[in-house]
Amino acid sequence: MATVSLRKVVKRFGPLTVIPELDLEIAHNEFVVLVGPSGCGKSTTLRMIAGLEDATGGEIRIGDRVVNNVEPKYRNIAMVFQNYALYPHMTVARNISFGLRAAKLPKAEIDKKVREAAEILGLEDLLERRPAELSGGQRQRVAMGRAIVRDPQVFLFDEPLSNLDAKLRASMRVEIKRLHQKVRTTVIYVTHDQVEAMTLADRIVIMKQGVIQQIGSPLEVFQKPHNLFVATFIGSPAMNLLEGEIVAGGDGPALALGEGMVVPIPDRPGGRIEVGQKVTAGLRPEHLVADLETMSTLPDPWHLDATVTVTEPLGSEALVMLSLGGHEVTGKANSAAMPEPGHPMRLGLDLRHLHLFDPETERAIY
Amino acid sequence: MTVQATPVDAYESGARIGLFRGNKPIRPGRIVMWTLLLMGGIAMVMPFIFMISTSLKYPWEIYDLRLIPNEPTLENYIFVLADGRFFRWFLNSLLIATLTTVSVVFFDSLVGYVLCKFDFRGRWLVFIAILSTLMIPTEMLVIPWYLMSQSFGWLDTYWGIMFPGIMTGFGTFLMKQFFESVPDDFIHAARIDGLNEFQIWWQVAMPLVTPALSALAIFVFLGNWTAFLWPLIVTTDTDLYTIPVGLASFSVEAQVQWELIMTGASLATIPTLVVFLVFQRYIIRGVVLTGLKG
Numbered sequence: 258m259a260t261v262s263l264r265k266v267v268k269r270f271g272p273l274t275v276i277p278e279l280d281l282e283i284a285h286n287e288f289v290v291l292v293g294p295s296g297c298g299k300s301t302t303l304r305m306i307a308g309l310e311d312a313t314g315g316e317i318r319i320g321d322r323v324v325n326n327v328e329p330k331y332r333n334i335a336m337v338f339q340n341y342a343l344y345p346h347m348t349v350a351r352n353i354s355f356g357l358r359a360a361k362l363p364k365a366e367i368d369k370k371v372r373e374a375a376e377i378l379g380l381e382d383l384l385e386r387r388p389a390e391l392s393g394g395q396r397q398r399v400a401m402g403r404a405i406v407r408d409p410q411v412f413l414f415d416e417p418l419s420n421l422d423a424k425l426r427a428s429m430r431v432e433i434k435r436l437h438q439k440v441r442t443t444v445i446y447v448t449h450d451q452v453e454a455m456t457l458a459d460r461i462v463i464m465k466q467g468v469i470q471q472i473g474s475p476l477e478v479f480q481k482p483h484n485l486f487v488a489t490f491i492g493s494p495a496m497n498l499l500e501g502e503i504v505a506g507g508d509g510p511a512l513a514l515g516e517g518m519v520v521p522i523p524d525r526p527g528g529r530i531e532v533g534q535k536v537t538a539g540l541r542p543e544h545l546v547a548d549l550e551t552m553s554t555l556p557d558p559w560h561l562d563a564t565v566t567v568t569e570p571l572g573s574e575a576l577v578m579l580s581l582g583g584h585e586v587t588g589k590a591n592s593a594a595m596p597e598p599g600h601p602m603r604l605g606l607d608l609r610h611l612h613l614f615d616p617e618t619e620r621a622i623y
Numbered sequence: 624m625t626v627q628a629t630p631v632d633a634y635e636s637g638a639r640i641g642l643f644r645g646n647k648p649i650r651p652g653r654i655v656m657w658t659l660l661l662m663g664g665i666a667m668v669m670p671f672i673f674m675i676s677t678s679l680k681y682p683w684e685i686y687d688l689r690l691i692p693n694e695p696t697l698e699n700y701i702f703v704l705a706d707g708r709f710f711r712w713f714l715n716s717l718l719i720a721t722l723t724t725v726s727v728v729f730f731d732s733l734v735g736y737v738l739c740k741f742d743f744r745g746r747w748l749v750f751i752a753i754l755s756t757l758m759i760p761t762e763m764l765v766i767p768w769y770l771m772s773q774s775f776g777w778l779d780t781y782w783g784i785m786f787p788g789i790m791t792g793f794g795t796f797l798m799k800q801f802f803e804s805v806p807d808d809f810i811h812a813a814r815i816d817g818l819n820e821f822q823i824w825w826q827v828a829m830p831l832v833t834p835a836l837s838a839l840a841i842f843v844f845l846g847n848w849t850a851f852l853w854p855l856i857v858t859t860d861t862d863l864y865t866i867p868v869g870l871a872s873f874s875v876e877a878q879v880q881w882e883l884i885m886t887g888a889s890l891a892t893i894p895t896l897v898v899f900l901v902f903q904r905y906i907i908r909g910v911v912l913t914g915l916k917g
Binding site: 346504 | 811831
């Protein structure tokens, strides 16, 4: 069982506390993505699991074994690095087999494993080349091959796609996902790219300043962010945020957004809102609908007057920047029915997806 | 698909590297630069040519400054090579320079690697201590070395000649700086791959700094090949002389046998020439990277 468990893990670099206290349980065969901005402690966490950094406190388990004092080579892990870390003086075959040769495995077995890995990753024709003779994507595959042949309990990926161009990154994402389906091993993957996190993960761990902000499935963190940080970090373009106040409406509480704009707050179980409370309201661009055709598909949209400032066609849809009661917000529209900049329009709000946050604690309250 | 260079391409590429200048006048700055380089080149090469020329002269002709001897002769070479001492000194120099070079390359790179890639208390203190040894001139160290050699019975031994140079502050500094260019991820990857720290240094880090190793090896080899002061002081047995010390022995109170000294010196340059010719691209790279002259 390749579970990974971090209990009260602390990491300090001298006087600087990078990870105050971290608890994380990763299930067998799970694909977990640690995501967050630079300096949030995600790579440090991964390196502590790998044994490349010592944990200052707490306990790290791989399977049923505490590994805090176990050297990296005995942790039964494999790691793919951001810059691939392929030994430039060795051929692809030697790079892939390097760990196996260090473990003094029989040559026949090494050859077999290298062949299998090369087959899985489509590297058969490149085995005698050196890393300098490979493209970025090929190097990345070799780095994965080096990880595969070790048959590790846990795969660790440290921003493996960040050096690739957008197109290659998309295809490598698919390859990594396919690889996970093939080898069925626990994967811990670090990235600052929320698209990678959303597309690859079984569960996403969102971190900020060494603290886990939320753990959940991609859909869960997207639809039910626990706080403002998660709400704005996940989703592209970012969620629109508007300051407002809870007021008493006709059928229950409503949200006053200033300039006479009041929107009803749909009844939802678990909401902790009171009249007079200051709130930060959040609505994703896809729930600010800027074309009539899409609006007609919504069950009960709320309408507000806005002015289109800029449009950004993306192909099938377009981003529409709008001025809404003095606030700059981003909505979406069907490209075919894209409004003209400078024109006033009625904006459709899908309030079923409204989020409310406490401006002080930044926690979700609705 | 093959691409053929058109005459225009050839012209453009030629013009880029300064082959064709058309009607453009050559800039005065360039003329000054070439003149200075030419003068520098002549200043460098002349002693070498003069050394060869003198080695081909009879004793009565050596104070004639003409470069081409009136009666060229190989007698000096025959004399020096027939005298078994020169061959012995040549082997002594080769042995000492080779062993010292191997030792320096091994230990300096090991210490440089540790200082670069390991984080331990007092690391900077150790590094500064090593660096500070570069500021002490050899002349100041000679007397302590001699007293030490005398105490340990190392006078007139190979070890006595070699021991001051088996590790160098310069080499440690050079290698530490080069190891800075080796990304830590290689080392981490090797740790995960199951190598121990010595294997990581030997199998992963060392191949990545081959140019630096070559440059260091060349500097150290040449330094030891031409070393004079310490081997002169520590040896009295002529069988242990190195080539520079042996050549100096041709100069005695009554007479300086310039033709023999120049012949020996000419022969002694052969290994250094070979080293330069084989490794010159590494030397250039080493000088460029370290800003140090050979």
